[in-house]
Amino acid sequence: MASRRPRSSRPSPKSPDVQGAPGRVLAHYGQASLVESETGDIIRCVTRKRLPRTVCGDRVLWTSSNPREGVITRVLERHSTLVRPDHNGRPRPVAANMDQIVVVIASKPSFEYGMLDRYLAAAELIDTTPLIVVNKCDLLDDESRQRLEQRLSLYREIGYTLLFTSTRTTDGMKDLYAALKTHTSILVGQSGVGKSSLVQALLPDLDIRVGNLSQVTGLGRHTTTVATLYHLADGGDLIDSPGVRDFTLCQVEAEKLAHGFREFAPWIGQCRFHNCRHVSEPGCAIADAARRGDIHPQRLENYRALVESMKAPG
Ligand SMILES: Nc1nc2c(ncn2[C@@H]2O[C@H](COP(=O)(O)OP(=O)(O)OP(=O)(O)O)[C@@H](O)[C@H]2O)c(=O)[nH]1
Numbered sequence: 001m002a003s004r005r006p007r008s009s010r011p012s013p014k015s016p017d018v019q020g021a022p023g024r025v026l027a028h029y030g031q032a033s034l035v036e037s038e039t040g041d042i043i044r045c046v047t048r049k050r051l052p053r054t055v056c057g058d059r060v061l062w063t064s065s066n067p068r069e070g071v072i073t074r075v076l077e078r079h080s081t082l083v084r085p086d087h088n089g090r091p092r093p094v095a096a097n098m099d100q101i102v103v104v105i106a107s108k109p110s111f112e113y114g115m116l117d118r119y120l121a122a123a124e125l126i127d128t129t130p131l132i133v134v135n136k137c138d139l140l141d142d143e144s145r146q147r148l149e150q151r152l153s154l155y156r157e158i159g160y161t162l163l164f165t166s167t168r169t170t171d172g173m174k175d176l177y178a179a180l181k182t183h184t185s186i187l188v189g190q191s192g193v194g195k196s197s198l199v200q201a202l203l204p205d206l207d208i209r210v211g212n213l214s215q216v217t218g219l220g221r222h223t224t225t226v227a228t229l230y231h232l233a234d235g236g237d238l239i240d241s242p243g244v245r246d247f248t249l250c251q252v253e254a255e256k257l258a259h260g261f262r263e264f265a266p267w268i269g270q271c272r273f274h275n276c277r278h279v280s281e282p283g284c285a286i287a288d289a290a291r292r293g294d295i296h297p298q299r300l301e302n303y304r305a306l307v308e309s310m311k312a313p314g
Pocket residue numbers: 135136137138139165166167168169189190191192193194195196197198209210211212213222223224225241242243244
């Protein structure tokens with residue numbers, strides 16, 4: 001066996017070339033990042049070679065090359081990273097260092113419960129708190145609102161906060177503002193559900209581009225293309241992210257995936273087989289709980305669909 005040189009337990013001193021001032025990445029465009037300095041200045045920075053690609057929300061060190069431009073010398077450790085698979089199935093970070101994920105759904109475009117559950121699982125698996133926002137509630141008449149509340153009540157029962165909002169009538173906006181106050185949150189969801197409109201409603205002085213406001217694109221839409229971090233007036237940061245057609249999770253083993261479904265927790269470890277995937281194994285405590293009505297069958301079904309989807313390569 002090769003002998004090892006004894007290593008000092010003291011952390012190695014920072015080499016002078018990685019020093020710089022602390023900053024926060026507000027947005028990342030192709031080659032450059034907009035970095036906010038501790039004094040609130042916004043500097044356009046390139047990232048030093050061999051460093052990981054920065055994402056919105058990253059904490060970095062940077063040095064200035066001139067008053068408005070600089071170089072990111074170091075990307076500090078991320079506490080949480082929301083990732084999505086890219087076209088080749090490789091994990092690609094969307095944003096970092098948030099502690100709350102706001103899943104925005106709307107009556108239009110209509111949403112799919114499977115996708116809601118995938119977002120919730122993604123949030124749970126990176127230790128962030130999910131919050132469900134049903135936007136455009138002005139489009140719902142009393143009866144359809146009641147029906148939707150009823151269908152979504154299972155999420156309240158398992159402990160998630162559910163808010164109904166409208167950027168048109170400002171319904172629910174106060175509650176949303178309060179829920180965002182002390183957090184770094186990211187708005188996620190399908191394109192067109194109103195994520196940017198929510199940011200605009202929470203930050204009326206800001207002029208952000210919202211769908212349908214412009215006819216420039218021919219489609220008359222302004223879809224968000226890069227994740228961008230905004231500061232809320234009373235504290236809290238909010239990241240607006242580009243909408244997706246579908247949200248898929250990166251590859252996770254079934255045993256870990258079950259932790260993405262918070263109401264499964266009391267039964268995890270109680271199955272006959274220690275490596276139970278809770279799909280079709282005999283003696284599955286989670287399947288039993290669903291049969292007894294302790295777990296909503298739709299959630300178990302969506303969990304199982306996810307396990308199946310993980311089997312397919314890519
Ligand atoms: N009726 C109604 N329409 C809304 C509401 N909020 C947003 N909209 C409209 O929904 C459309 C899409 O809004 P955006 O805020 O651009 O949606 P987005 O989720 O940011 O879309 P992407 O950036 O593509 O992901 C726009 O026409 C908005 O005016 C709402 O509360 N009620």
